[in-house]
């Protein structure tokens with residue numbers, strides 16, 4: 001099929017999402033509702049105006065400024081009802097976009113300012129995902145696993161890691177650290193990572209987004225991360241000569257040889273200045289070099305994006321075809337934190353047949 005995939009067609013194929021923040025994906029109308037209920041003051045209560053505000057402020061070119069916008073999402077996610085609603089709508093929105101498997105992350109410690117305990121936060125989010133994943137016939141339209149995030153500038157990672165292990169059999173599939181990267185190396189949380197390794201638990205680390213190779217190196221070689229959140233700066237360890245031949249440094253070679261998944265989030269990276277544009281995003285070269293690249297949304301609200309839109313922008317920039325999109329999707333499914341047999345079943349019974357059906361249509 002020579003014609004390139006369209007946005008509408010991309011929406012129809014089964015997709016997988018590994019890096020999406022619950023507090024970065026609220027519907028603007030829900031923020032307005034919840035803010036009214038809990039007395040939180042927003043920059044504007046006009047729904048369209050609020051959507052534009054998030055997108056525009058997030059376009060600052062700085063991760064720190066980008067993260068400031070979360071005051072207005074986290075601020076309205078402080079009750080059990082609010083957390084359940086946001087999680088349920090998240091599952092519905094992802095399913096509507098054709099996502100069949102998602103790992104959605106959030107930081108429980110950010111949702112306790114009105115008195116919820118960490119356990120209550122986790123239980124509310126799990127309940128929201130349970131409700132939101134069900135279709136009209138009661139059968140699940142999407143499978144959602146959650147990742148519990150600890151904030152890298154705080155000192156609660158051990159507590160959050162223990163929480164993740166406590167809820168591992170009821171929907172929590174892993175752990176993460178997030179927040180401003182510069183000045184907060186992942187090794188600050190080494191005890192939490194060592195604990196998770198002893199517990200045979202899975203974790204990813206935001207690394208190589210706003211800070212370079214040392215952050216990626218620490219995340220992998222000191223902390224033992226299974227995956228890298230973003231990881232875009234791995235490109236700094238790849239030299240491309242005039243004739244297009246690429247030479248990998250030791251760290252880049254390690255990441256590729258070990259098939260360490262890169263959770264790339266192109267639109268978010270352009271907004272925070274981690275990449276100059278989609279066309280110049282390192283994903284193009286990393287895909288060509290067969291790193292284990294996956295495509296993600298990061299924060300759908302801040303970037304006004306979805307998995308389908310991320311794919312469509314890559315089709316536009318790099319001319320990707322259905323084989324490329326299936327390759328990204330299978331990469332993501334292989335890299336998920338659920339058991340191997342369940343990943344394989346989704347690949348063979350859902351993803352491959354879904355892409356094959358699209359190929360026949362073309």
Ligand SMILES: O=c1[nH]cnc2c1ncn2[C@H]1C[C@H](O)[C@@H](CO)O1
Pocket residue numbers: 021022023024063067070074105106107110149178179180206209268298299
């Ligand atoms: O792209 C990101 N980099 C680092 N931290 C991030 C990013 N997107 C969201 N966060 C932070 C802000 C949220 O409040 C927190 C938990 O989801 O994670």
Ligand SMILES: [Zn+2]
Pocket residue numbers: 019021178206229298
């Ligand atoms: Zn992120």
